[in-house]
Amino acid sequence: MTYLPSLIGGMLIGLSAFLLLALNGRVAGISGIVGRLAQGANIAINASFVAGLLAGPLLYRLFAGGWPAMIVTTPLPLIAVAGLLVGFGTRMGSGCTSGHGVVGLARLSPRAFAAVASFLIAGILVVTILRGFGL
Structure with missing residues (x-):
């Protein structure tokens, strides 16, 4: 449960x-x-x-x-940079994961499908790269 x-x-x-x-x-x-x-x-x-x-x-x-x-083990400067990048990406992508991922996909919006695919690919790449640096 x-x-x-x-x-x-x-x-x-x-x-x-x-x-x-x-x-x-x-x-x-x-x-x-x-x-x-x-x-x-x-x-x-x-x-x-x-x-x-x-x-x-x-x-x-x-x-x-x-x-x-x-428990948060990530250094605060990295969290701050990540937050700024998320904000920048949100403006650049004309929306955030809640708008595109929750509502856009439910409405079968092609733009939302492209945005969510971009979010997922970028997230996978960032995690892979950061793990390579031991972060």
Whole structure:
């Protein structure tokens, strides 16, 4: 039953993406939502979605009785560089994994299939290269 929390989380992500698309006609791409919020567009909807994302860990702690055990061994500068590269790639790819991977694939978008293939190939290459350097 170790898969159950992941299954429930995935179902909730799918449900929230479906509801946002069905009720508001918006694709649940986190980068787009945060970008629109930063630009002051559709503040109520976008802020509600971001607030829900931020409330998730707090709700987890409330229902699970504590934070999940987690050990991060990656150096902070590498994490910062990775975060900047993800942000750059998100802008360059016109979306993030949630928009392309969750909603785009479900809509059978050819652009989403190309984006997700690019994400996966790039991820495999980066992990392979970093493991070669012992990181």
